[in-house]
Amino acid sequence: MNDPKALLICNGYKDKRYIETIILARKLGKQPVVVIEQADEVERIISASKELGAAPLIGIRAKLSTNNSGRWGKSIGEKSKFGLSIPEILTTIDQLTNSNLLKELKLLHFHVGSQINDIAILKDALQEAGQIYIELVRLGAPMGFLDVGGGLGVDYDGSRTATTASTNYSLQNYANDVVATIQECCESxxxxxxxxxxxxxxxxxxxxxxxxxxxxxxxxxxxxxPLPQEKECLIIKNLRATLKLIKSIPQTSESDISKLQETWNDALKFKEDSLVAFRLGYINLLERGTAEQLTWACAKALVERLPNIDTSLIPKELKTLSYNLAGTYYANLSIFRSAPDTWAIDQLFPIMPIHRLNEKPTHLGDFADLTCDSDGKLSQFIDNGQVKPLLELHDLKDNEDYLIGMFLSGAYQEVMGNLHNLFGSTNAVHVRLTNEGGYKVEHVVREDTKADVLKATEHNPDQLLERLRIASESAIQKGTLRIKDAQKLMEHIEISLRNSTYLQE
Ligand SMILES: Cc1ncc(COP(=O)(O)O)c(C=O)c1O
Structure with a gap:
C-alpha cells in the first residue's frame, strides 16, 4: 500500500458504497482497478463516476469458454458465477465509450478455478484471453494489464500428475506458459x-x-x-486349531494363498457360530470374548504371512484384514475446525509424524478426531499418486508426546473451519526464519476458550456460572454437597471456561 504504482484489484460483488470507495481511493492517490464481474455493475460505475467527478481504473472479467473439468472447473465457462460473456463485453465497451470512460479500461481478468491440475486447461484459457485482450485494444481501450487470476496448483501428493491432489507442471512451467502464450498472441x-x-x-x-x-x-x-482355559467349548477349540494351522503355513509361499483364504473362511465361520451361540445363550460373555480375540489373532497371523506375496495375488478380503487390524489414533483436534476440506471434498494433505523420524514406524493407523461425528476421521493419505487408507506410524510411548503434522494446509482450512461440536480455533504461532539460520516466534495467536465459544453461540458463561453457584448453594443446604466440594466444582468449571476447547492432559 506504500507503493504508489501498486494496483488495488477490486473484484467480487459490488454495491454503490464499494464502487464509490474505489473511486475515492483513486483520488487518494492509489491505483484501484474496479473489475467488472456482472453486467449491472457498469451503470453503477458510470453514475458513481459522474457523481464524484472522478473515475476508477476499470477492468473486465471475461467468462471464457475454455473447458475445465477439475474440482473448481465451474469458475469458468458460460454458466460460471462471475464474468462477462462476449456479448456483454461488447455492450460494456459501448456503455463506457458513451460515458467517456473507455480511456480508463486498462485490465482484462479471468480465473479458471482453483488448483489447475492440467496445464493444458491454462494454455487454452490463455490463448482465448490473449485474443480478447487484443480485440479490446482494437476497440479503442488503452489496456496495459492482463490478470490471469488464481489457480496455480499445489502438488500435494508429490506425484506431478494431472490428478486432483497434484499438478502436471511446475511453477516455472506455469510462468513460462503464461508469458510465452500472451507474448505470442500480442506480437503476432x-x-x-x-x-x-x-x-x-x-x-x-x-x-x-x-x-x-x-x-x-x-x-x-x-x-x-488368549491363554487356554481348562474346559473350552468346541467353537473355541476350533478357533485355536485354525490359529495353529495358520501359524504352520510358511511365510513366503504364493501357492499357500488358497490355504490362507480357506483358514480365514473357517475362522469367520467359527466367529459367526460364536455369535449365534451367544445369542441363544449357549456360551457366556467370557467365551464370546475369547472367540472374538482368537478370530483377530487368526487375522493377525494371516497378515504376518502376506507381506512377501505379490499383492495382485492377494484376495481383496485378505487385503482388507490389515486395515481392520490397524490402530485408530485419537487426535486432539476437530476435522471440522482445522481440516474441513479433508471431510468436505476429500482433499489430500501430506500428513506424517514430526518427530521420531530416525525410528522406523512399526504400526499402521488412521486418525479419529474429538468430535462426536463418525465423519471426524483422517483416513486418506498420500501414496505416490494413489490414496492409501492407513499411515505408517509409531507405537505410543508412555508420558511422551506423539505429534503429527498436516502440511500444505494453507489459508483456506483456518477460515472455513467451523464450530461443529463447539471446538474453537487452535493456538497459532507465526514463525519466521532468521538471517542467522535460526527461527523466531514472531506472534502467538491464542486459541478460543470455552467461554469464547459459548459466547459465539449466544450463551452467557457468567450466567451459567451463577446458575451453578445457586444450584451448589441449594445442594449445600440439603446436605448433599460439602462446601469444600462445592468450591472445587466451581473452580473446575471456572478454570475450564477460561481454557482450551481441546483436551489438555
Ligand atoms: C478471482 C479469484 N482470484 C484468485 C483466486 C485464488 O485462487 P487460488 O487460491 O486457486 O490461486 C480465487 C479463488 O478461487 C478467485 O476467485
Missing part, C-alpha cells in the same frame, strides 16, 4: 505486451501453514492369543 498482432498480474492464493499460502496435533491414545482390536 503487433500489440504491445501487457503487464501480467497473477492472483495465486493457494500456491502462495499453502507452504506456509502446518497444523500440528498431538495424539491422545490409540485403540486396537484385541489380537493376542
Amino acid at each position: 498482432k503487433n500489440i504491445e505486451c501487457p503487464t501480467l498480474i497473477s492472483e495465486s492464493g493457494r500456491a502462495i499460502a499453502s507452504h506456509f501453514s502446518i497444523l500440528i496435533f498431538n495424539i491422545l491414545g490409540k485403540s486396537l482390536v484385541p489380537s493376542e492369543n
Whole structure:
C-alpha cells in the first residue's frame, strides 16, 4: 500500500458504497482497478463516476469458454458465477465509450478455478484471453494489464500428475506458459505486451501453514492369543486349531494363498457360530470374548504371512484384514475446525509424524478426531499418486508426546473451519526464519476458550456460572454437597471456561 504504482484489484460483488470507495481511493492517490464481474455493475460505475467527478481504473472479467473439468472447473465457462460473456463485453465497451470512460479500461481478468491440475486447461484459457485482450485494444481501450487470476496448483501428493491432489507442471512451467502464450498472441498482432498480474492464493499460502496435533491414545482390536482355559467349548477349540494351522503355513509361499483364504473362511465361520451361540445363550460373555480375540489373532497371523506375496495375488478380503487390524489414533483436534476440506471434498494433505523420524514406524493407523461425528476421521493419505487408507506410524510411548503434522494446509482450512461440536480455533504461532539460520516466534495467536465459544453461540458463561453457584448453594443446604466440594466444582468449571476447547492432559 506504500507503493504508489501498486494496483488495488477490486473484484467480487459490488454495491454503490464499494464502487464509490474505489473511486475515492483513486483520488487518494492509489491505483484501484474496479473489475467488472456482472453486467449491472457498469451503470453503477458510470453514475458513481459522474457523481464524484472522478473515475476508477476499470477492468473486465471475461467468462471464457475454455473447458475445465477439475474440482473448481465451474469458475469458468458460460454458466460460471462471475464474468462477462462476449456479448456483454461488447455492450460494456459501448456503455463506457458513451460515458467517456473507455480511456480508463486498462485490465482484462479471468480465473479458471482453483488448483489447475492440467496445464493444458491454462494454455487454452490463455490463448482465448490473449485474443480478447487484443480485440479490446482494437476497440479503442488503452489496456496495459492482463490478470490471469488464481489457480496455480499445489502438488500435494508429490506425484506431478494431472490428478486432483497434484499438478502436471511446475511453477516455472506455469510462468513460462503464461508469458510465452500472451507474448505470442500480442506480437503476432503487433500489440504491445501487457503487464501480467497473477492472483495465486493457494500456491502462495499453502507452504506456509502446518497444523500440528498431538495424539491422545490409540485403540486396537484385541489380537493376542488368549491363554487356554481348562474346559473350552468346541467353537473355541476350533478357533485355536485354525490359529495353529495358520501359524504352520510358511511365510513366503504364493501357492499357500488358497490355504490362507480357506483358514480365514473357517475362522469367520467359527466367529459367526460364536455369535449365534451367544445369542441363544449357549456360551457366556467370557467365551464370546475369547472367540472374538482368537478370530483377530487368526487375522493377525494371516497378515504376518502376506507381506512377501505379490499383492495382485492377494484376495481383496485378505487385503482388507490389515486395515481392520490397524490402530485408530485419537487426535486432539476437530476435522471440522482445522481440516474441513479433508471431510468436505476429500482433499489430500501430506500428513506424517514430526518427530521420531530416525525410528522406523512399526504400526499402521488412521486418525479419529474429538468430535462426536463418525465423519471426524483422517483416513486418506498420500501414496505416490494413489490414496492409501492407513499411515505408517509409531507405537505410543508412555508420558511422551506423539505429534503429527498436516502440511500444505494453507489459508483456506483456518477460515472455513467451523464450530461443529463447539471446538474453537487452535493456538497459532507465526514463525519466521532468521538471517542467522535460526527461527523466531514472531506472534502467538491464542486459541478460543470455552467461554469464547459459548459466547459465539449466544450463551452467557457468567450466567451459567451463577446458575451453578445457586444450584451448589441449594445442594449445600440439603446436605448433599460439602462446601469444600462445592468450591472445587466451581473452580473446575471456572478454570475450564477460561481454557482450551481441546483436551489438555
Ligand atoms: C478471482 C479469484 N482470484 C484468485 C483466486 C485464488 O485462487 P487460488 O487460491 O486457486 O490461486 C480465487 C479463488 O478461487 C478467485 O476467485
